[in-house]
Amino acid sequence: MVMEAAKLGIPSLGIEINPFLYLLSLLKVKFCSSKAKFEWGNFWGKDLGQADIITIYLPITSKRLETKLKKELKRGSLVLTYQTGFPNWKPTNITKSSIFTYQL
Ligand SMILES: C[S@@+](CC[C@H](N)C(=O)[O-])C[C@H]1O[C@@H](n2cnc3c(N)ncnc32)[C@H](O)[C@@H]1O
Numbered sequence: 001m002v003m004e005a006a007k008l009g010i011p012s013l014g015i016e017i018n019p020f021l022y023l024l025s026l027l028k029v030k031f032c033s034s035k036a037k038f039e040w041g042n043f044w045g046k047d048l049g050q051a052d053i054i055t056i057y058l059p060i061t062s063k064r065l066e067t068k069l070k071k072e073l074k075r076g077s078l079v080l081t082y083q084t085g086f087p088n089w090k091p092t093n094i095t096k097s098s099i100f101t102y103q104l
Contacts, residue, residue: 001055001080003028006036010053015043048072057082070104077104 002014002025014036016022022040029036039046048054049072056065061084069079079102085091086102093101 001057001082002038003032003034003036005053005055006034012036013051014038015041015046017042044068049074051077053078053080055080055082058084060084061086063087073104075104078102079104 002012005012012035014025016025016038017040019040022038025036025038028034029038048069051073054069054073054077056079058065058081061081066086066088073079079086081100081102083098085094085100089102091100092103
């Protein structure tokens, strides 16, 4: 999603904790001449407040993550998750391919 967004000209940053996958992302960026950026790290320690759109692909989306996003993101920001919805939030849309959209 990060690289697809970059293709549309949207400044995009991916955060990946696994060093192997992080390096793979850098290779993909180079190979595709993408403008996407990737950081190696733990998103729990990052302030996500600069983002207008957050895309999440995690096996579990928790109440703790809802709290972090609600605290840091601007009102009107979009949060998209793939395959797993949030436990308490009501999505504004769910696609057939299981992309859940939430507007804060
Ligand atoms: C379902 S996989 C998605 C893999 C890949 N990013 C993609 O979009 O196809 C979830 C990824 O989230 C990463 N991850 C899990 N917890 C994280 C955290 N706290 N900070 C950054 N990345 C994390 C895992 O290392 C794993 O690569």
